[in-house]
Amino acid sequence: MKNNNRMTKLFTTASAAAVLAGGSLVAGDYGKAVIDDKMPIEADPWTICNVFDHTTLYEGNGFVEKVKIIGRYQGQFHDVSDNLNASSRRWDHRRWRAGVQVDMANDLKFKSTFNLDTSPNFNGNRFVSSLEEMVIEWEPSDDFYVVVGKQKPAITREYATSSKKILTFERSQIVNEVVADKSWGVAVGFAAAGLNHEVGVFANTYDNDWRTTNFNGGAMLTYRTSAQITEATEIFFDYQYNDVDGMNTAVGNAAGSGSAYEHVLALGTESEFGAFGLVTDIIYAADKNGNGPDTHGFVVMPSYDITDKLQFVAKYAYMDRGGLQRPQSRVGGEANDFSDLHTFYAGLNYRICGDKLKLMAGYEYATGEDGNGADYNSDSWLVGVRTYW
Numbered sequence: 001m002k003n004n005n006r007m008t009k010l011f012t013t014a015s016a017a018a019v020l021a022g023g024s025l026v027a028g029d030y031g032k033a034v035i036d037d038k039m040p041i042e043a044d045p046w047t048i049c050n051v052f053d054h055t056t057l058y059e060g061n062g063f064v065e066k067v068k069i070i071g072r073y074q075g076q077f078h079d080v081s082d083n084l085n086a087s088s089r090r091w092d093h094r095r096w097r098a099g100v101q102v103d104m105a106n107d108l109k110f111k112s113t114f115n116l117d118t119s120p121n122f123n124g125n126r127f128v129s130s131l132e133e134m135v136i137e138w139e140p141s142d143d144f145y146v147v148v149g150k151q152k153p154a155i156t157r158e159y160a161t162s163s164k165k166i167l168t169f170e171r172s173q174i175v176n177e178v179v180a181d182k183s184w185g186v187a188v189g190f191a192a193a194g195l196n197h198e199v200g201v202f203a204n205t206y207d208n209d210w211r212t213t214n215f216n217g218g219a220m221l222t223y224r225t226s227a228q229i230t231e232a233t234e235i236f237f238d239y240q241y242n243d244v245d246g247m248n249t250a251v252g253n254a255a256g257s258g259s260a261y262e263h264v265l266a267l268g269t270e271s272e273f274g275a276f277g278l279v280t281d282i283i284y285a286a287d288k289n290g291n292g293p294d295t296h297g298f299v300v301m302p303s304y305d306i307t308d309k310l311q312f313v314a315k316y317a318y319m320d321r322g323g324l325q326r327p328q329s330r331v332g333g334e335a336n337d338f339s340d341l342h343t344f345y346a347g348l349n350y351r352i353c354g355d356k357l358k359l360m361a362g363y364e365y366a367t368g369e370d371g372n373g374a375d376y377n378s379d380s381w382l383v384g385v386r387t388y389w
Contacts, residue, residue: 072387073097158299319338344365
């Protein structure tokens with residue numbers, strides 16, 4: 001019995017000494033026991049999506065904190081035909097833009113992008129076609145921002161969504177009918193009374209060459225507000241006023257950038273229920289070209305994420321009257337006056353690298369009446385690629 005106790009004490013003492021000695025060898029400091037259980041870290045395998053992580057040209061700690069190149073390319077093939085025996089089938093360089101973004105101290109940001117010419121011989125023998133956007137942003141908090149420069153008067157849900165992230169090839173007929181081009185001005189956003197607000201003041205004309213600012217026309221005013229009404233749904237109200245008379249009487253080389261309608265109102269929603277999403281818009285526009293006619297319409301666009309990469313999108317849109325818009329305008333012309341126009345869209349988006357690189361395919365059917373009161377219908381098949389950096 002005594003021998004067993006002695007052996008137990010001896011074994012316990014030896015074990016403790018071995019642990020302490022081993023700890024000293026691993027740690028390198030006497031009296032500290034450290035277990036080195038780190039395993040070699042293996043780098044993630046390279047994919048094409050890594051390309052989008054290398055757009056930064058400069059990073060620093062001074063007034064200029066980061067400089068990076070930005071841009072987008074959106075190309076698509078369309079096959080459009082209608083019952084008026086018009087058709088079009090070709091590849092379009094839908095958008096091709098490049099520019100720079102500079103992040104600065106004191107919550108300042110400068111961003112500018114240019115449209116690159118996609119015609120075979122370039123427009124005016126130059127590769128850079130026109131100025132798309134140029135703004136200085138100041139956002140000192142989540143509840144306040146100021147944006148000065150050429151920017152989008154972003155009314156309606158579809159138009160407020162960047163083409164980088166839009167779910168369909170083209171925005172709805174009614175949206176394209178009533179919105180304005182990117183215009184020069186200032187927008188101020190703030191939070192008050194439990195709502196988000198934005199007030200904008202813009203010039204409604206620009207130079208017809210580079211699309212730089214021009215003050216020969218009138219002014220365009222916008223007001224936007226939104227509220228989170230449920231955990232899944234946000235509601236939006238937009239109003240836009242455009243001095244159409246001032247825009248139409250602009251002289252020299254000015255071109256209109258404002259809406260063709262004097263007043264535009266839109267009530268919309270954005271909802272997300274897990275994999276299911278829903279966007280809606282109800283739109284009314286008054287006094288086209290300053291004295292009528294009016295128009296109205298609405299958009300319902302559900303979507304469903306089948307997988308992390310594959311997304312299904314459907315859309316129904318209605319326009320009371322207005323010019324034929326893309327993609328149907330490729331065979332019918334935007335100048336024609338159409339009425340009672342219904343469009344039905346269904347498509348798939350495959351997000352290879354999220355929205356930064358995705359493939360799209362869709363079909364749109366349109367039906368209504370042309371300017372002569374004749375029945376109109378068209379079929380549009382589209383496939384394409386969209387990327388931005």
